[in-house]
Amino acid sequence: MANKVFVGTSLDGYIADRDNGLDFLESVPNPDGHDLGFVSFMKSVDAVLMGRKTFEAVLSFDMPWYAKPVFVFSSTLKEVPAQLQGKVEIVSAPLKEVIKVLTVQGMKDFYIDGGQLIQSFLAEDMIDELIVTQVPVLIGDGTPLYGLLPRHLEFELVKSEVLLQALVQSHYRRLRKESKEPVYE
Ligand SMILES: NC(=O)c1ccc[n+]([C@@H]2O[C@H](COP(=O)([O-])OP(=O)(O)OC[C@H]3O[C@@H](n4cnc5c(N)ncnc54)[C@H](OP(=O)(O)O)[C@@H]3O)[C@@H](O)[C@H]2O)c1
Numbered sequence: 001m002a003n004k005v006f007v008g009t010s011l012d013g014y015i016a017d018r019d020n021g022l023d024f025l026e027s028v029p030n031p032d033g034h035d036l037g038f039v040s041f042m043k044s045v046d047a048v049l050m051g052r053k054t055f056e057a058v059l060s061f062d063m064p065w066y067a068k069p070v071f072v073f074s075s076t077l078k079e080v081p082a083q084l085q086g087k088v089e090i091v092s093a094p095l096k097e098v099i100k101v102l103t104v105q106g107m108k109d110f111y112i113d114g115g116q117l118i119q120s121f122l123a124e125d126m127i128d129e130l131i132v133t134q135v136p137v138l139i140g141d142g143t144p145l146y147g148l149l150p151r152h153l154e155f156e157l158v159k160s161e162v163l164l165q166a167l168v169q170s171h172y173r174r175l176r177k178e179s180k181e182p183v184y185e
Pocket residue numbers: 006007008009014015016020021022025050051052053054055057058073074075076077092093095113114115116117118120143
């Protein structure tokens with residue numbers, strides 16, 4: 001099983017600007033609509049786990065809905081829009097508990113999305129793979145990808161490639177010396 005992150009960031013590590021804008025992610029021309037690996041990444045996961053603010057952001061996007069079940073972490077959201085009933089579930093429980101329940105239901109690989117949610121997973125050392133696409137722009141302020149951690153977390157570089165002659169996509173895997181298989185007990 002693996003909890004995976006797939007994000008685009010500014011050079012200074014932000015996933016959204018101070019107004020929650022994402023235009024900076026599109027600052028490199030992509031005339032052929034290269035998906036930057038997203039389609040194959042989505043095939044590699046069983047479900048999407050996202051923070052409530054990311055959920056609210058994607059609701060406003062003009063995009064086909066995810067082909068995988070979506071679980072939204074929130075303590076404030078009470079219901080999902082009618083058109084997403086059966087596709088989206090609101091969850092509010094400790095991360096380990098949520099992963100355990102979903103694993104029992106047969107899911108094993110998860111896409112973790114949203115700055116605060118990713119930081120919560122990292123703080124509990126529950127991220128196994130990080131795929132970060134860095135856009136060469138400094139934005140100075142916004143929603144940070146990374147935050148405080150109780151300890152250092154080492155990752156190994158699986159692959160790094162230049163996309164659209166401008167973006168650097170780096171794929172990291174958590175280096176756990178004790179055990180190769182994560183155990184979130
Ligand atoms: N560049 C990219 O690839 C990328 C990717 C994803 C998102 N984004 C952008 O990032 C912004 C959203 O990120 P964000 O960091 O502000 O917020 P977020 O992580 O998407 O959502 C934060 C909210 O999720 C809930 N939450 C988070 N961790 C939780 C936990 N451990 N347990 C229970 N609930 C938890 C809380 O909701 P309640 O307040 O309801 O309790 C919290 O307020 C948006 O602008 C979005 O467009 C960019």
